[in-house]
Amino acid sequence: MALYTYGGNGSAVLTDTAGNVIPDYPVIVRVAGTGQPVTALYEADGTTPISELRSNTAGQDSPGAIRPFKVADVLGIQYEYNGLSGPVRWFEQGREVGAAALSGLGAKLDKSGGTITGDLNIEGTLTVDGQPGGATFPRAHIYNVADRGAIGNGVTDDAPAIQAALNAARDAGGGTVLIPAGTYRLASLPLRIYRNTHLRCLPGARLIRALDTTMLINGDAGQNYGIYTGHGNITVEGGTWDMRGTVVTASSMCMSFGHAEGITVRGITVLDLPGYHGVEFNAVKNGRVLNSVFRGYINPGSRDFSEAIQIDLAKSHDEFGGFGPYDDTPCVDILIDDCTVGPSGTPGTTSWPRGIGSHSASPNKQHRDIRIIGCRFEGCLQYAIGAYVWSGVVIDDVQLRDCAGGIRIRPLTSATASQRTPAGGTTPTITGSQPVTGYAISNMTMIGGGTFDAGIRGDGEETGYIGALAISNVVCKDIAGSAVRLLYCEDYSVQQVVAINAGSTAISQFGVRRGRVQGCTVNGTGGAGIGLDSRATPSATATDVTIADCMVTGAAANGISVWDGADVTITDCDLHDLTGAGVQISANTARPVLRDNRTRNCSTANISVSSTITGAVRWNNTGDAPTAQSVATAANTTAETVLASWSIPAGDAADRCAYRFTAQGVASTTGTPTLTIRVRLGGVAGTVVAAFTAVTTAAGIAGRGWRVDGSLLPIAPGASGTWAGGATLTHHLASTTGAVQHELTDAPVTRDSTSSQALVVTAQWSAASASNTASASVGQLTRTA
Incomplete structure (x- = not known):
């Protein structure tokens, strides 16, 4: 009877669809691929039976987590629990499966037998065990770090043995490097990975940093591959990469990739990093970070803006210290999918300042075609996503909880001279910012936080507008x-x-x-x-x-x-x-x-x-x-000034519709200027429809006519009143007649009913001077019939 270990890892946590953990809840275990229930469950000691497997209670250190347990002779399982919308299932491979498969390969190649005396080299694809949970290795050369002397006891420096396996893959033109379950202390760093290599950490593999520097980088110091010609076609998969930033405190990267095409990071966990970034893509084309977790950050000082995943350009040694050339190459075609950024809970650590983003720039060098899909951010101290000098961006299905800021879009900042200076330059080559375009942000929730900035901030400049921006289906609740x-x-x-x-x-x-x-x-x-x-x-x-x-x-x-x-x-x-x-x-x-x-x-x-x-x-x-709202004012001017203008729709003339507006005058305190209000059809230079002159003591105003399509539409009298003290007079353009009480000009006009025309109201004062306080205003135009 072979026992395989499950649970007790970062993915074995019972959550609902919103990411909330579900403590103290029964979990069903089934054989992967068949759905057959597994009833014989054992505690981690392999002997004590488990009558019912439940997620950890709320009072435990990891509420909702599923503790380690063992199953006999089952290589892969499916967890199952009854969610609100029906059964929820997910897969896990037995922790010992990969190592057992390798052990079997060491003794037999096929049914007729055979012995492996060195590394395994196969043309084509190798599948270990055809049952669910079996491992598939896509490369012809497979190197187990244990064969190079790696022990995985957490004490010995295993970095040389791992590097030896990476070098062997390099020398063979590529291959798969396997790190079995164990704790690998890395005191000889950085590890260097080369083109066409798949570094796979099997379940239970933990790598702990024991030196103040980067853990993994693609290539050698001093190499000089420009653009995207460096070591690429690389996959790093699995493992817990513990940066131990509270103990090994100098600012360091976990993984750093530069000048490369085809970089995939999948299923990793980065813990407690000091100062820099969990994964950096610098001058990378076709980069992927998938199904990975970044928890815990330590700010050693002046690093309150670091990102868990950084997208950067090859500008200088300060931006990328691993190697050059520094040719200002940006990143292109980047996908970040199903990743989580948040706190680790380790004393002395916080969540990350920023989840994903950039903070360096050069003129005319924009990162482009970036997709961030299905990610979750918790407790970020600044922004969850900082899209700095990006274009062609899709951000979809992201969740933020208690993050101080949400998503910021920013063109090149003109306030910083270094951002306006290209690689190798000493002075700026542009004077302002530059536009960025193409953003689709959708299906975002932000709950809590917002003390640093908005849920979504488009932070453009006058010389660097943000264009072609679509925001949809966003929920923000309880943000500052x-x-x-x-x-x-x-x-x-x-x-x-x-x-x-x-x-x-x-x-x-x-x-x-x-x-x-x-x-x-x-x-x-x-x-x-x-x-x-x-x-x-x-x-x-x-x-x-x-x-x-x-x-x-x-x-x-x-x-x-x-x-x-x-x-x-x-x-x-x-x-x-x-x-x-x-x-x-x-x-x-x-x-x-x-x-x-x-x-x-x-x-x-x-x-x-x-x-x-x-x-x-x-x-x-x-x-x-209408009589209480004013929309325009002309004061103390002898020139004819437009108070208001409206577009009269084409059909209104034929329909003989009536319009109504208000006019209001305020008398001068130092004289008796005369106010003339005119109605013009066809714009400021159009024909006067009606004009009248009213002094400050006018008792009322009436009109005689406005001809539309040959029909005379008189201007009816409005409410009586005076122009003194802000009194309001209302005038109707209607089909009724009215008496002439003051000077008015009958100016019939013919209007084309097939097109719209502008109707304007103008004001003009006589005897105006700087000491006069006379003014006039016109309110809304309202269709009344």
């Missing part, structure tokens, strides 16, 4: 900052963001242009629900942003706030129970459009539009109050 914060972004879409209890403005935009925020939900925020600020930015005259189909409630400020900019549309939004206005538009915003918005229970106003706004259009909003 914004859910989404976009600065200097263009051609972007933010859809289906749910932000619950954000510490500041939930969706914040500054200096952006040509964007759309749609279908987002905000419930509880320390600032506004959705903000859009174009002040003193390139987007001030061309913002072109639409906010549509969003809901905001429970905000400590306005539901939607807009400052400055042009051509902003807010449509079909629900805004209620707010400390502030439902919609606040202020500071010289030009041509905003508000339509079909529903507002209620707002502490200041349902819709508040500053008097400095020009060309506003408001349509079918529940919070509209």
Whole structure:
């Protein structure tokens, strides 16, 4: 009877679909591939029977983990437990299977017998044991480090024996190097791996660092392979790589790969690393980090920005100390899939500052075609993902818990001269930043954290806009900052963001242009629900942003706030129970459009539009109050100034629809200037439809006519009142007649009903001077019939 060990490893943990551990829960064990239940389970001693296997209780050191146990004569198992949606299963190979297979190979090659006296060399593919759990080795040459003298007792320096096996694979043109279960102390470092090598650590293999330097690097010091021509086609698989950063404290890499094509790191665990990175890709093409875990970090000083997985370029010895050349080669085609970054729980350690990212750059050198899929980040001290000078990026299905920051997208930072200086240079070759483009971020959850930065931050510059950005299906809950914060972004879409209890403005935009925020939900925020600020930015005259189909409630400020900019549309939004206005538009915003918005229970106003706004259009909003809202102001000028402009749709003339707007004048305190308001059809230089002159004591204004398609549509009288003290007069463009009370010009015009035309209202004061305080404003245009 052969006993095989299972459980007691980092993957043998019972979790739900959200990654939460499930303590004290029964686990079924089945034979892999057949589904047959395994009922004879033994404790790790191999003799004590287990009546029921359960995950560790909440009071144990590793709640939810499955303790080590043994099974007789079964090479591979499937765990099973009943989840909410049915049975959940996962596979594990017996810890002794690989070593047993190698032992068997040492005595027999086939049924007729044979003896292996040295390393195993086979043409084609070797499969050990055809049953589930058997090992397949894809290379022709297999080297067991035990045959080179590795002991795995945790005391002897096993690095020379492992290096000897790696050298043998190199000399043979490639091969598979096997490290059986055991604890391997590495005091002669770094290990150097060469092209066409598969380094496979069998289950139970643990490598512990005993020297202040990198554990594994691809090639030799002093080599000079440029671009992607260095040692590639390398796979590192399995093993726990313990950096022991609290004991061996100097900043070091775990694995470092440079100037190579085809690097795969799969199924590794990196523990307690000091200072640098778990896996670094520097000038790598076609790099993969798959199904790996990075836990525990020690900051030896001034390293509060290190990434567990770093993507870097060959810029200088400071960026990559292993070897050159330093030719500014970036990374291309990088996939990071099913990885976890978080704390280890070792005293004296923290979680990583950043999970995945970059922090070096050169002009015109962008990392491109990067995919981060299905990863989880816990407790990161800065960002989970820092996409610095990346283009062509997909980030999907990522989970963040209690991370201080989420995802940051950043072009080259112009504030740092070294980032604007190419490899080998002494001075910058560009004066600002450079644009980056192509980002798809989807299916992200961020729970807790946010004390360092937003859930998603697009951190562009005026000289380095972030373009072609799509954000969708994002949930941020109980974070200290914004859910989404976009600065200097263009051609972007933010859809289906749910932000619950954000510490500041939930969706914040500054200096952006040509964007759309749609279908987002905000419930509880320390600032506004959705903000859009174009002040003193390139987007001030061309913002072109639409906010549509969003809901905001429970905000400590306005539901939607807009400052400055042009051509902003807010449509079909629900805004209620707010400390502030439902919609606040202020500071010289030009041509905003508000339509079909529903507002209620707002502490200041349902819709508040500053008097400095020009060309506003408001349509079918529940919070509209025509006589109380002003959208444009002209003060103390003898020139004819446009107060507001609207586009009248083509069909309205034929339909003989009526329009309504408000006009308001404030009298001078030092004189009696005369205010003339004109209505023009066809723009500022168009035909005067009607004009009137009203002094500060005017009792009312009426009109005689506006001819459309040959039909006379008189301007009916509005409410009586005066222009003094801010009184408001309302004028209707309707099909009724009215008496002439003051000077008015009858100027019939003919309008083409097949195309839209601009309708503008202008104001002009006479006898204006610097001491006058006279002003005029015009409110919304509303279709009334």
